Amino acid sequence: MTTYVITIPGTFLEELTGDARTTLLERLRPSDPQQTELGEAEDLDVLTVNDNGTFSIRLEVEAEDTRSAEADAAAVAGAALRDAGFTGDTAPLGHPAVTGIDTHG
Secondary structure (H helix, E strand, O other): OEEEEEEEEEEOOOOOOHHHHHHHHHHHHHHOHHHOHHHHHHOOOOEEEOOOOEEEEEEEEEEOOHHHHHHHHHHHHHHHHHHOOOOOOOOOEOOOEEEEEEOOO
16 A cells, blocks of 8 residues: 545535535544644645635545545545535535655655
8 A cells, every 4th residue: 555645626616614624634534634744744734725716635645646636635635524514516626636755654
């Protein structure tokens, strides 16, 4: 297994309230890349939200290959957004991309 850091862009089309942000961060925390050497070295935040509503979610996943890592990260991000009260229409996600690979271990 390889550890990947996956970045998923998106856009909040509804306001990200304080409660929704808290829920979202709680759901994403187990996959926070800050818990990895790569994430710590790069100072990666699990969630970055811009003033215009665009955002990036960065997740650490372990997978056999890139395609599986991207799919797993998209599933985690989608579930976290749903738990925070968003749908695919109110917080659409872009294509996941590998932004880091740790093959040590």
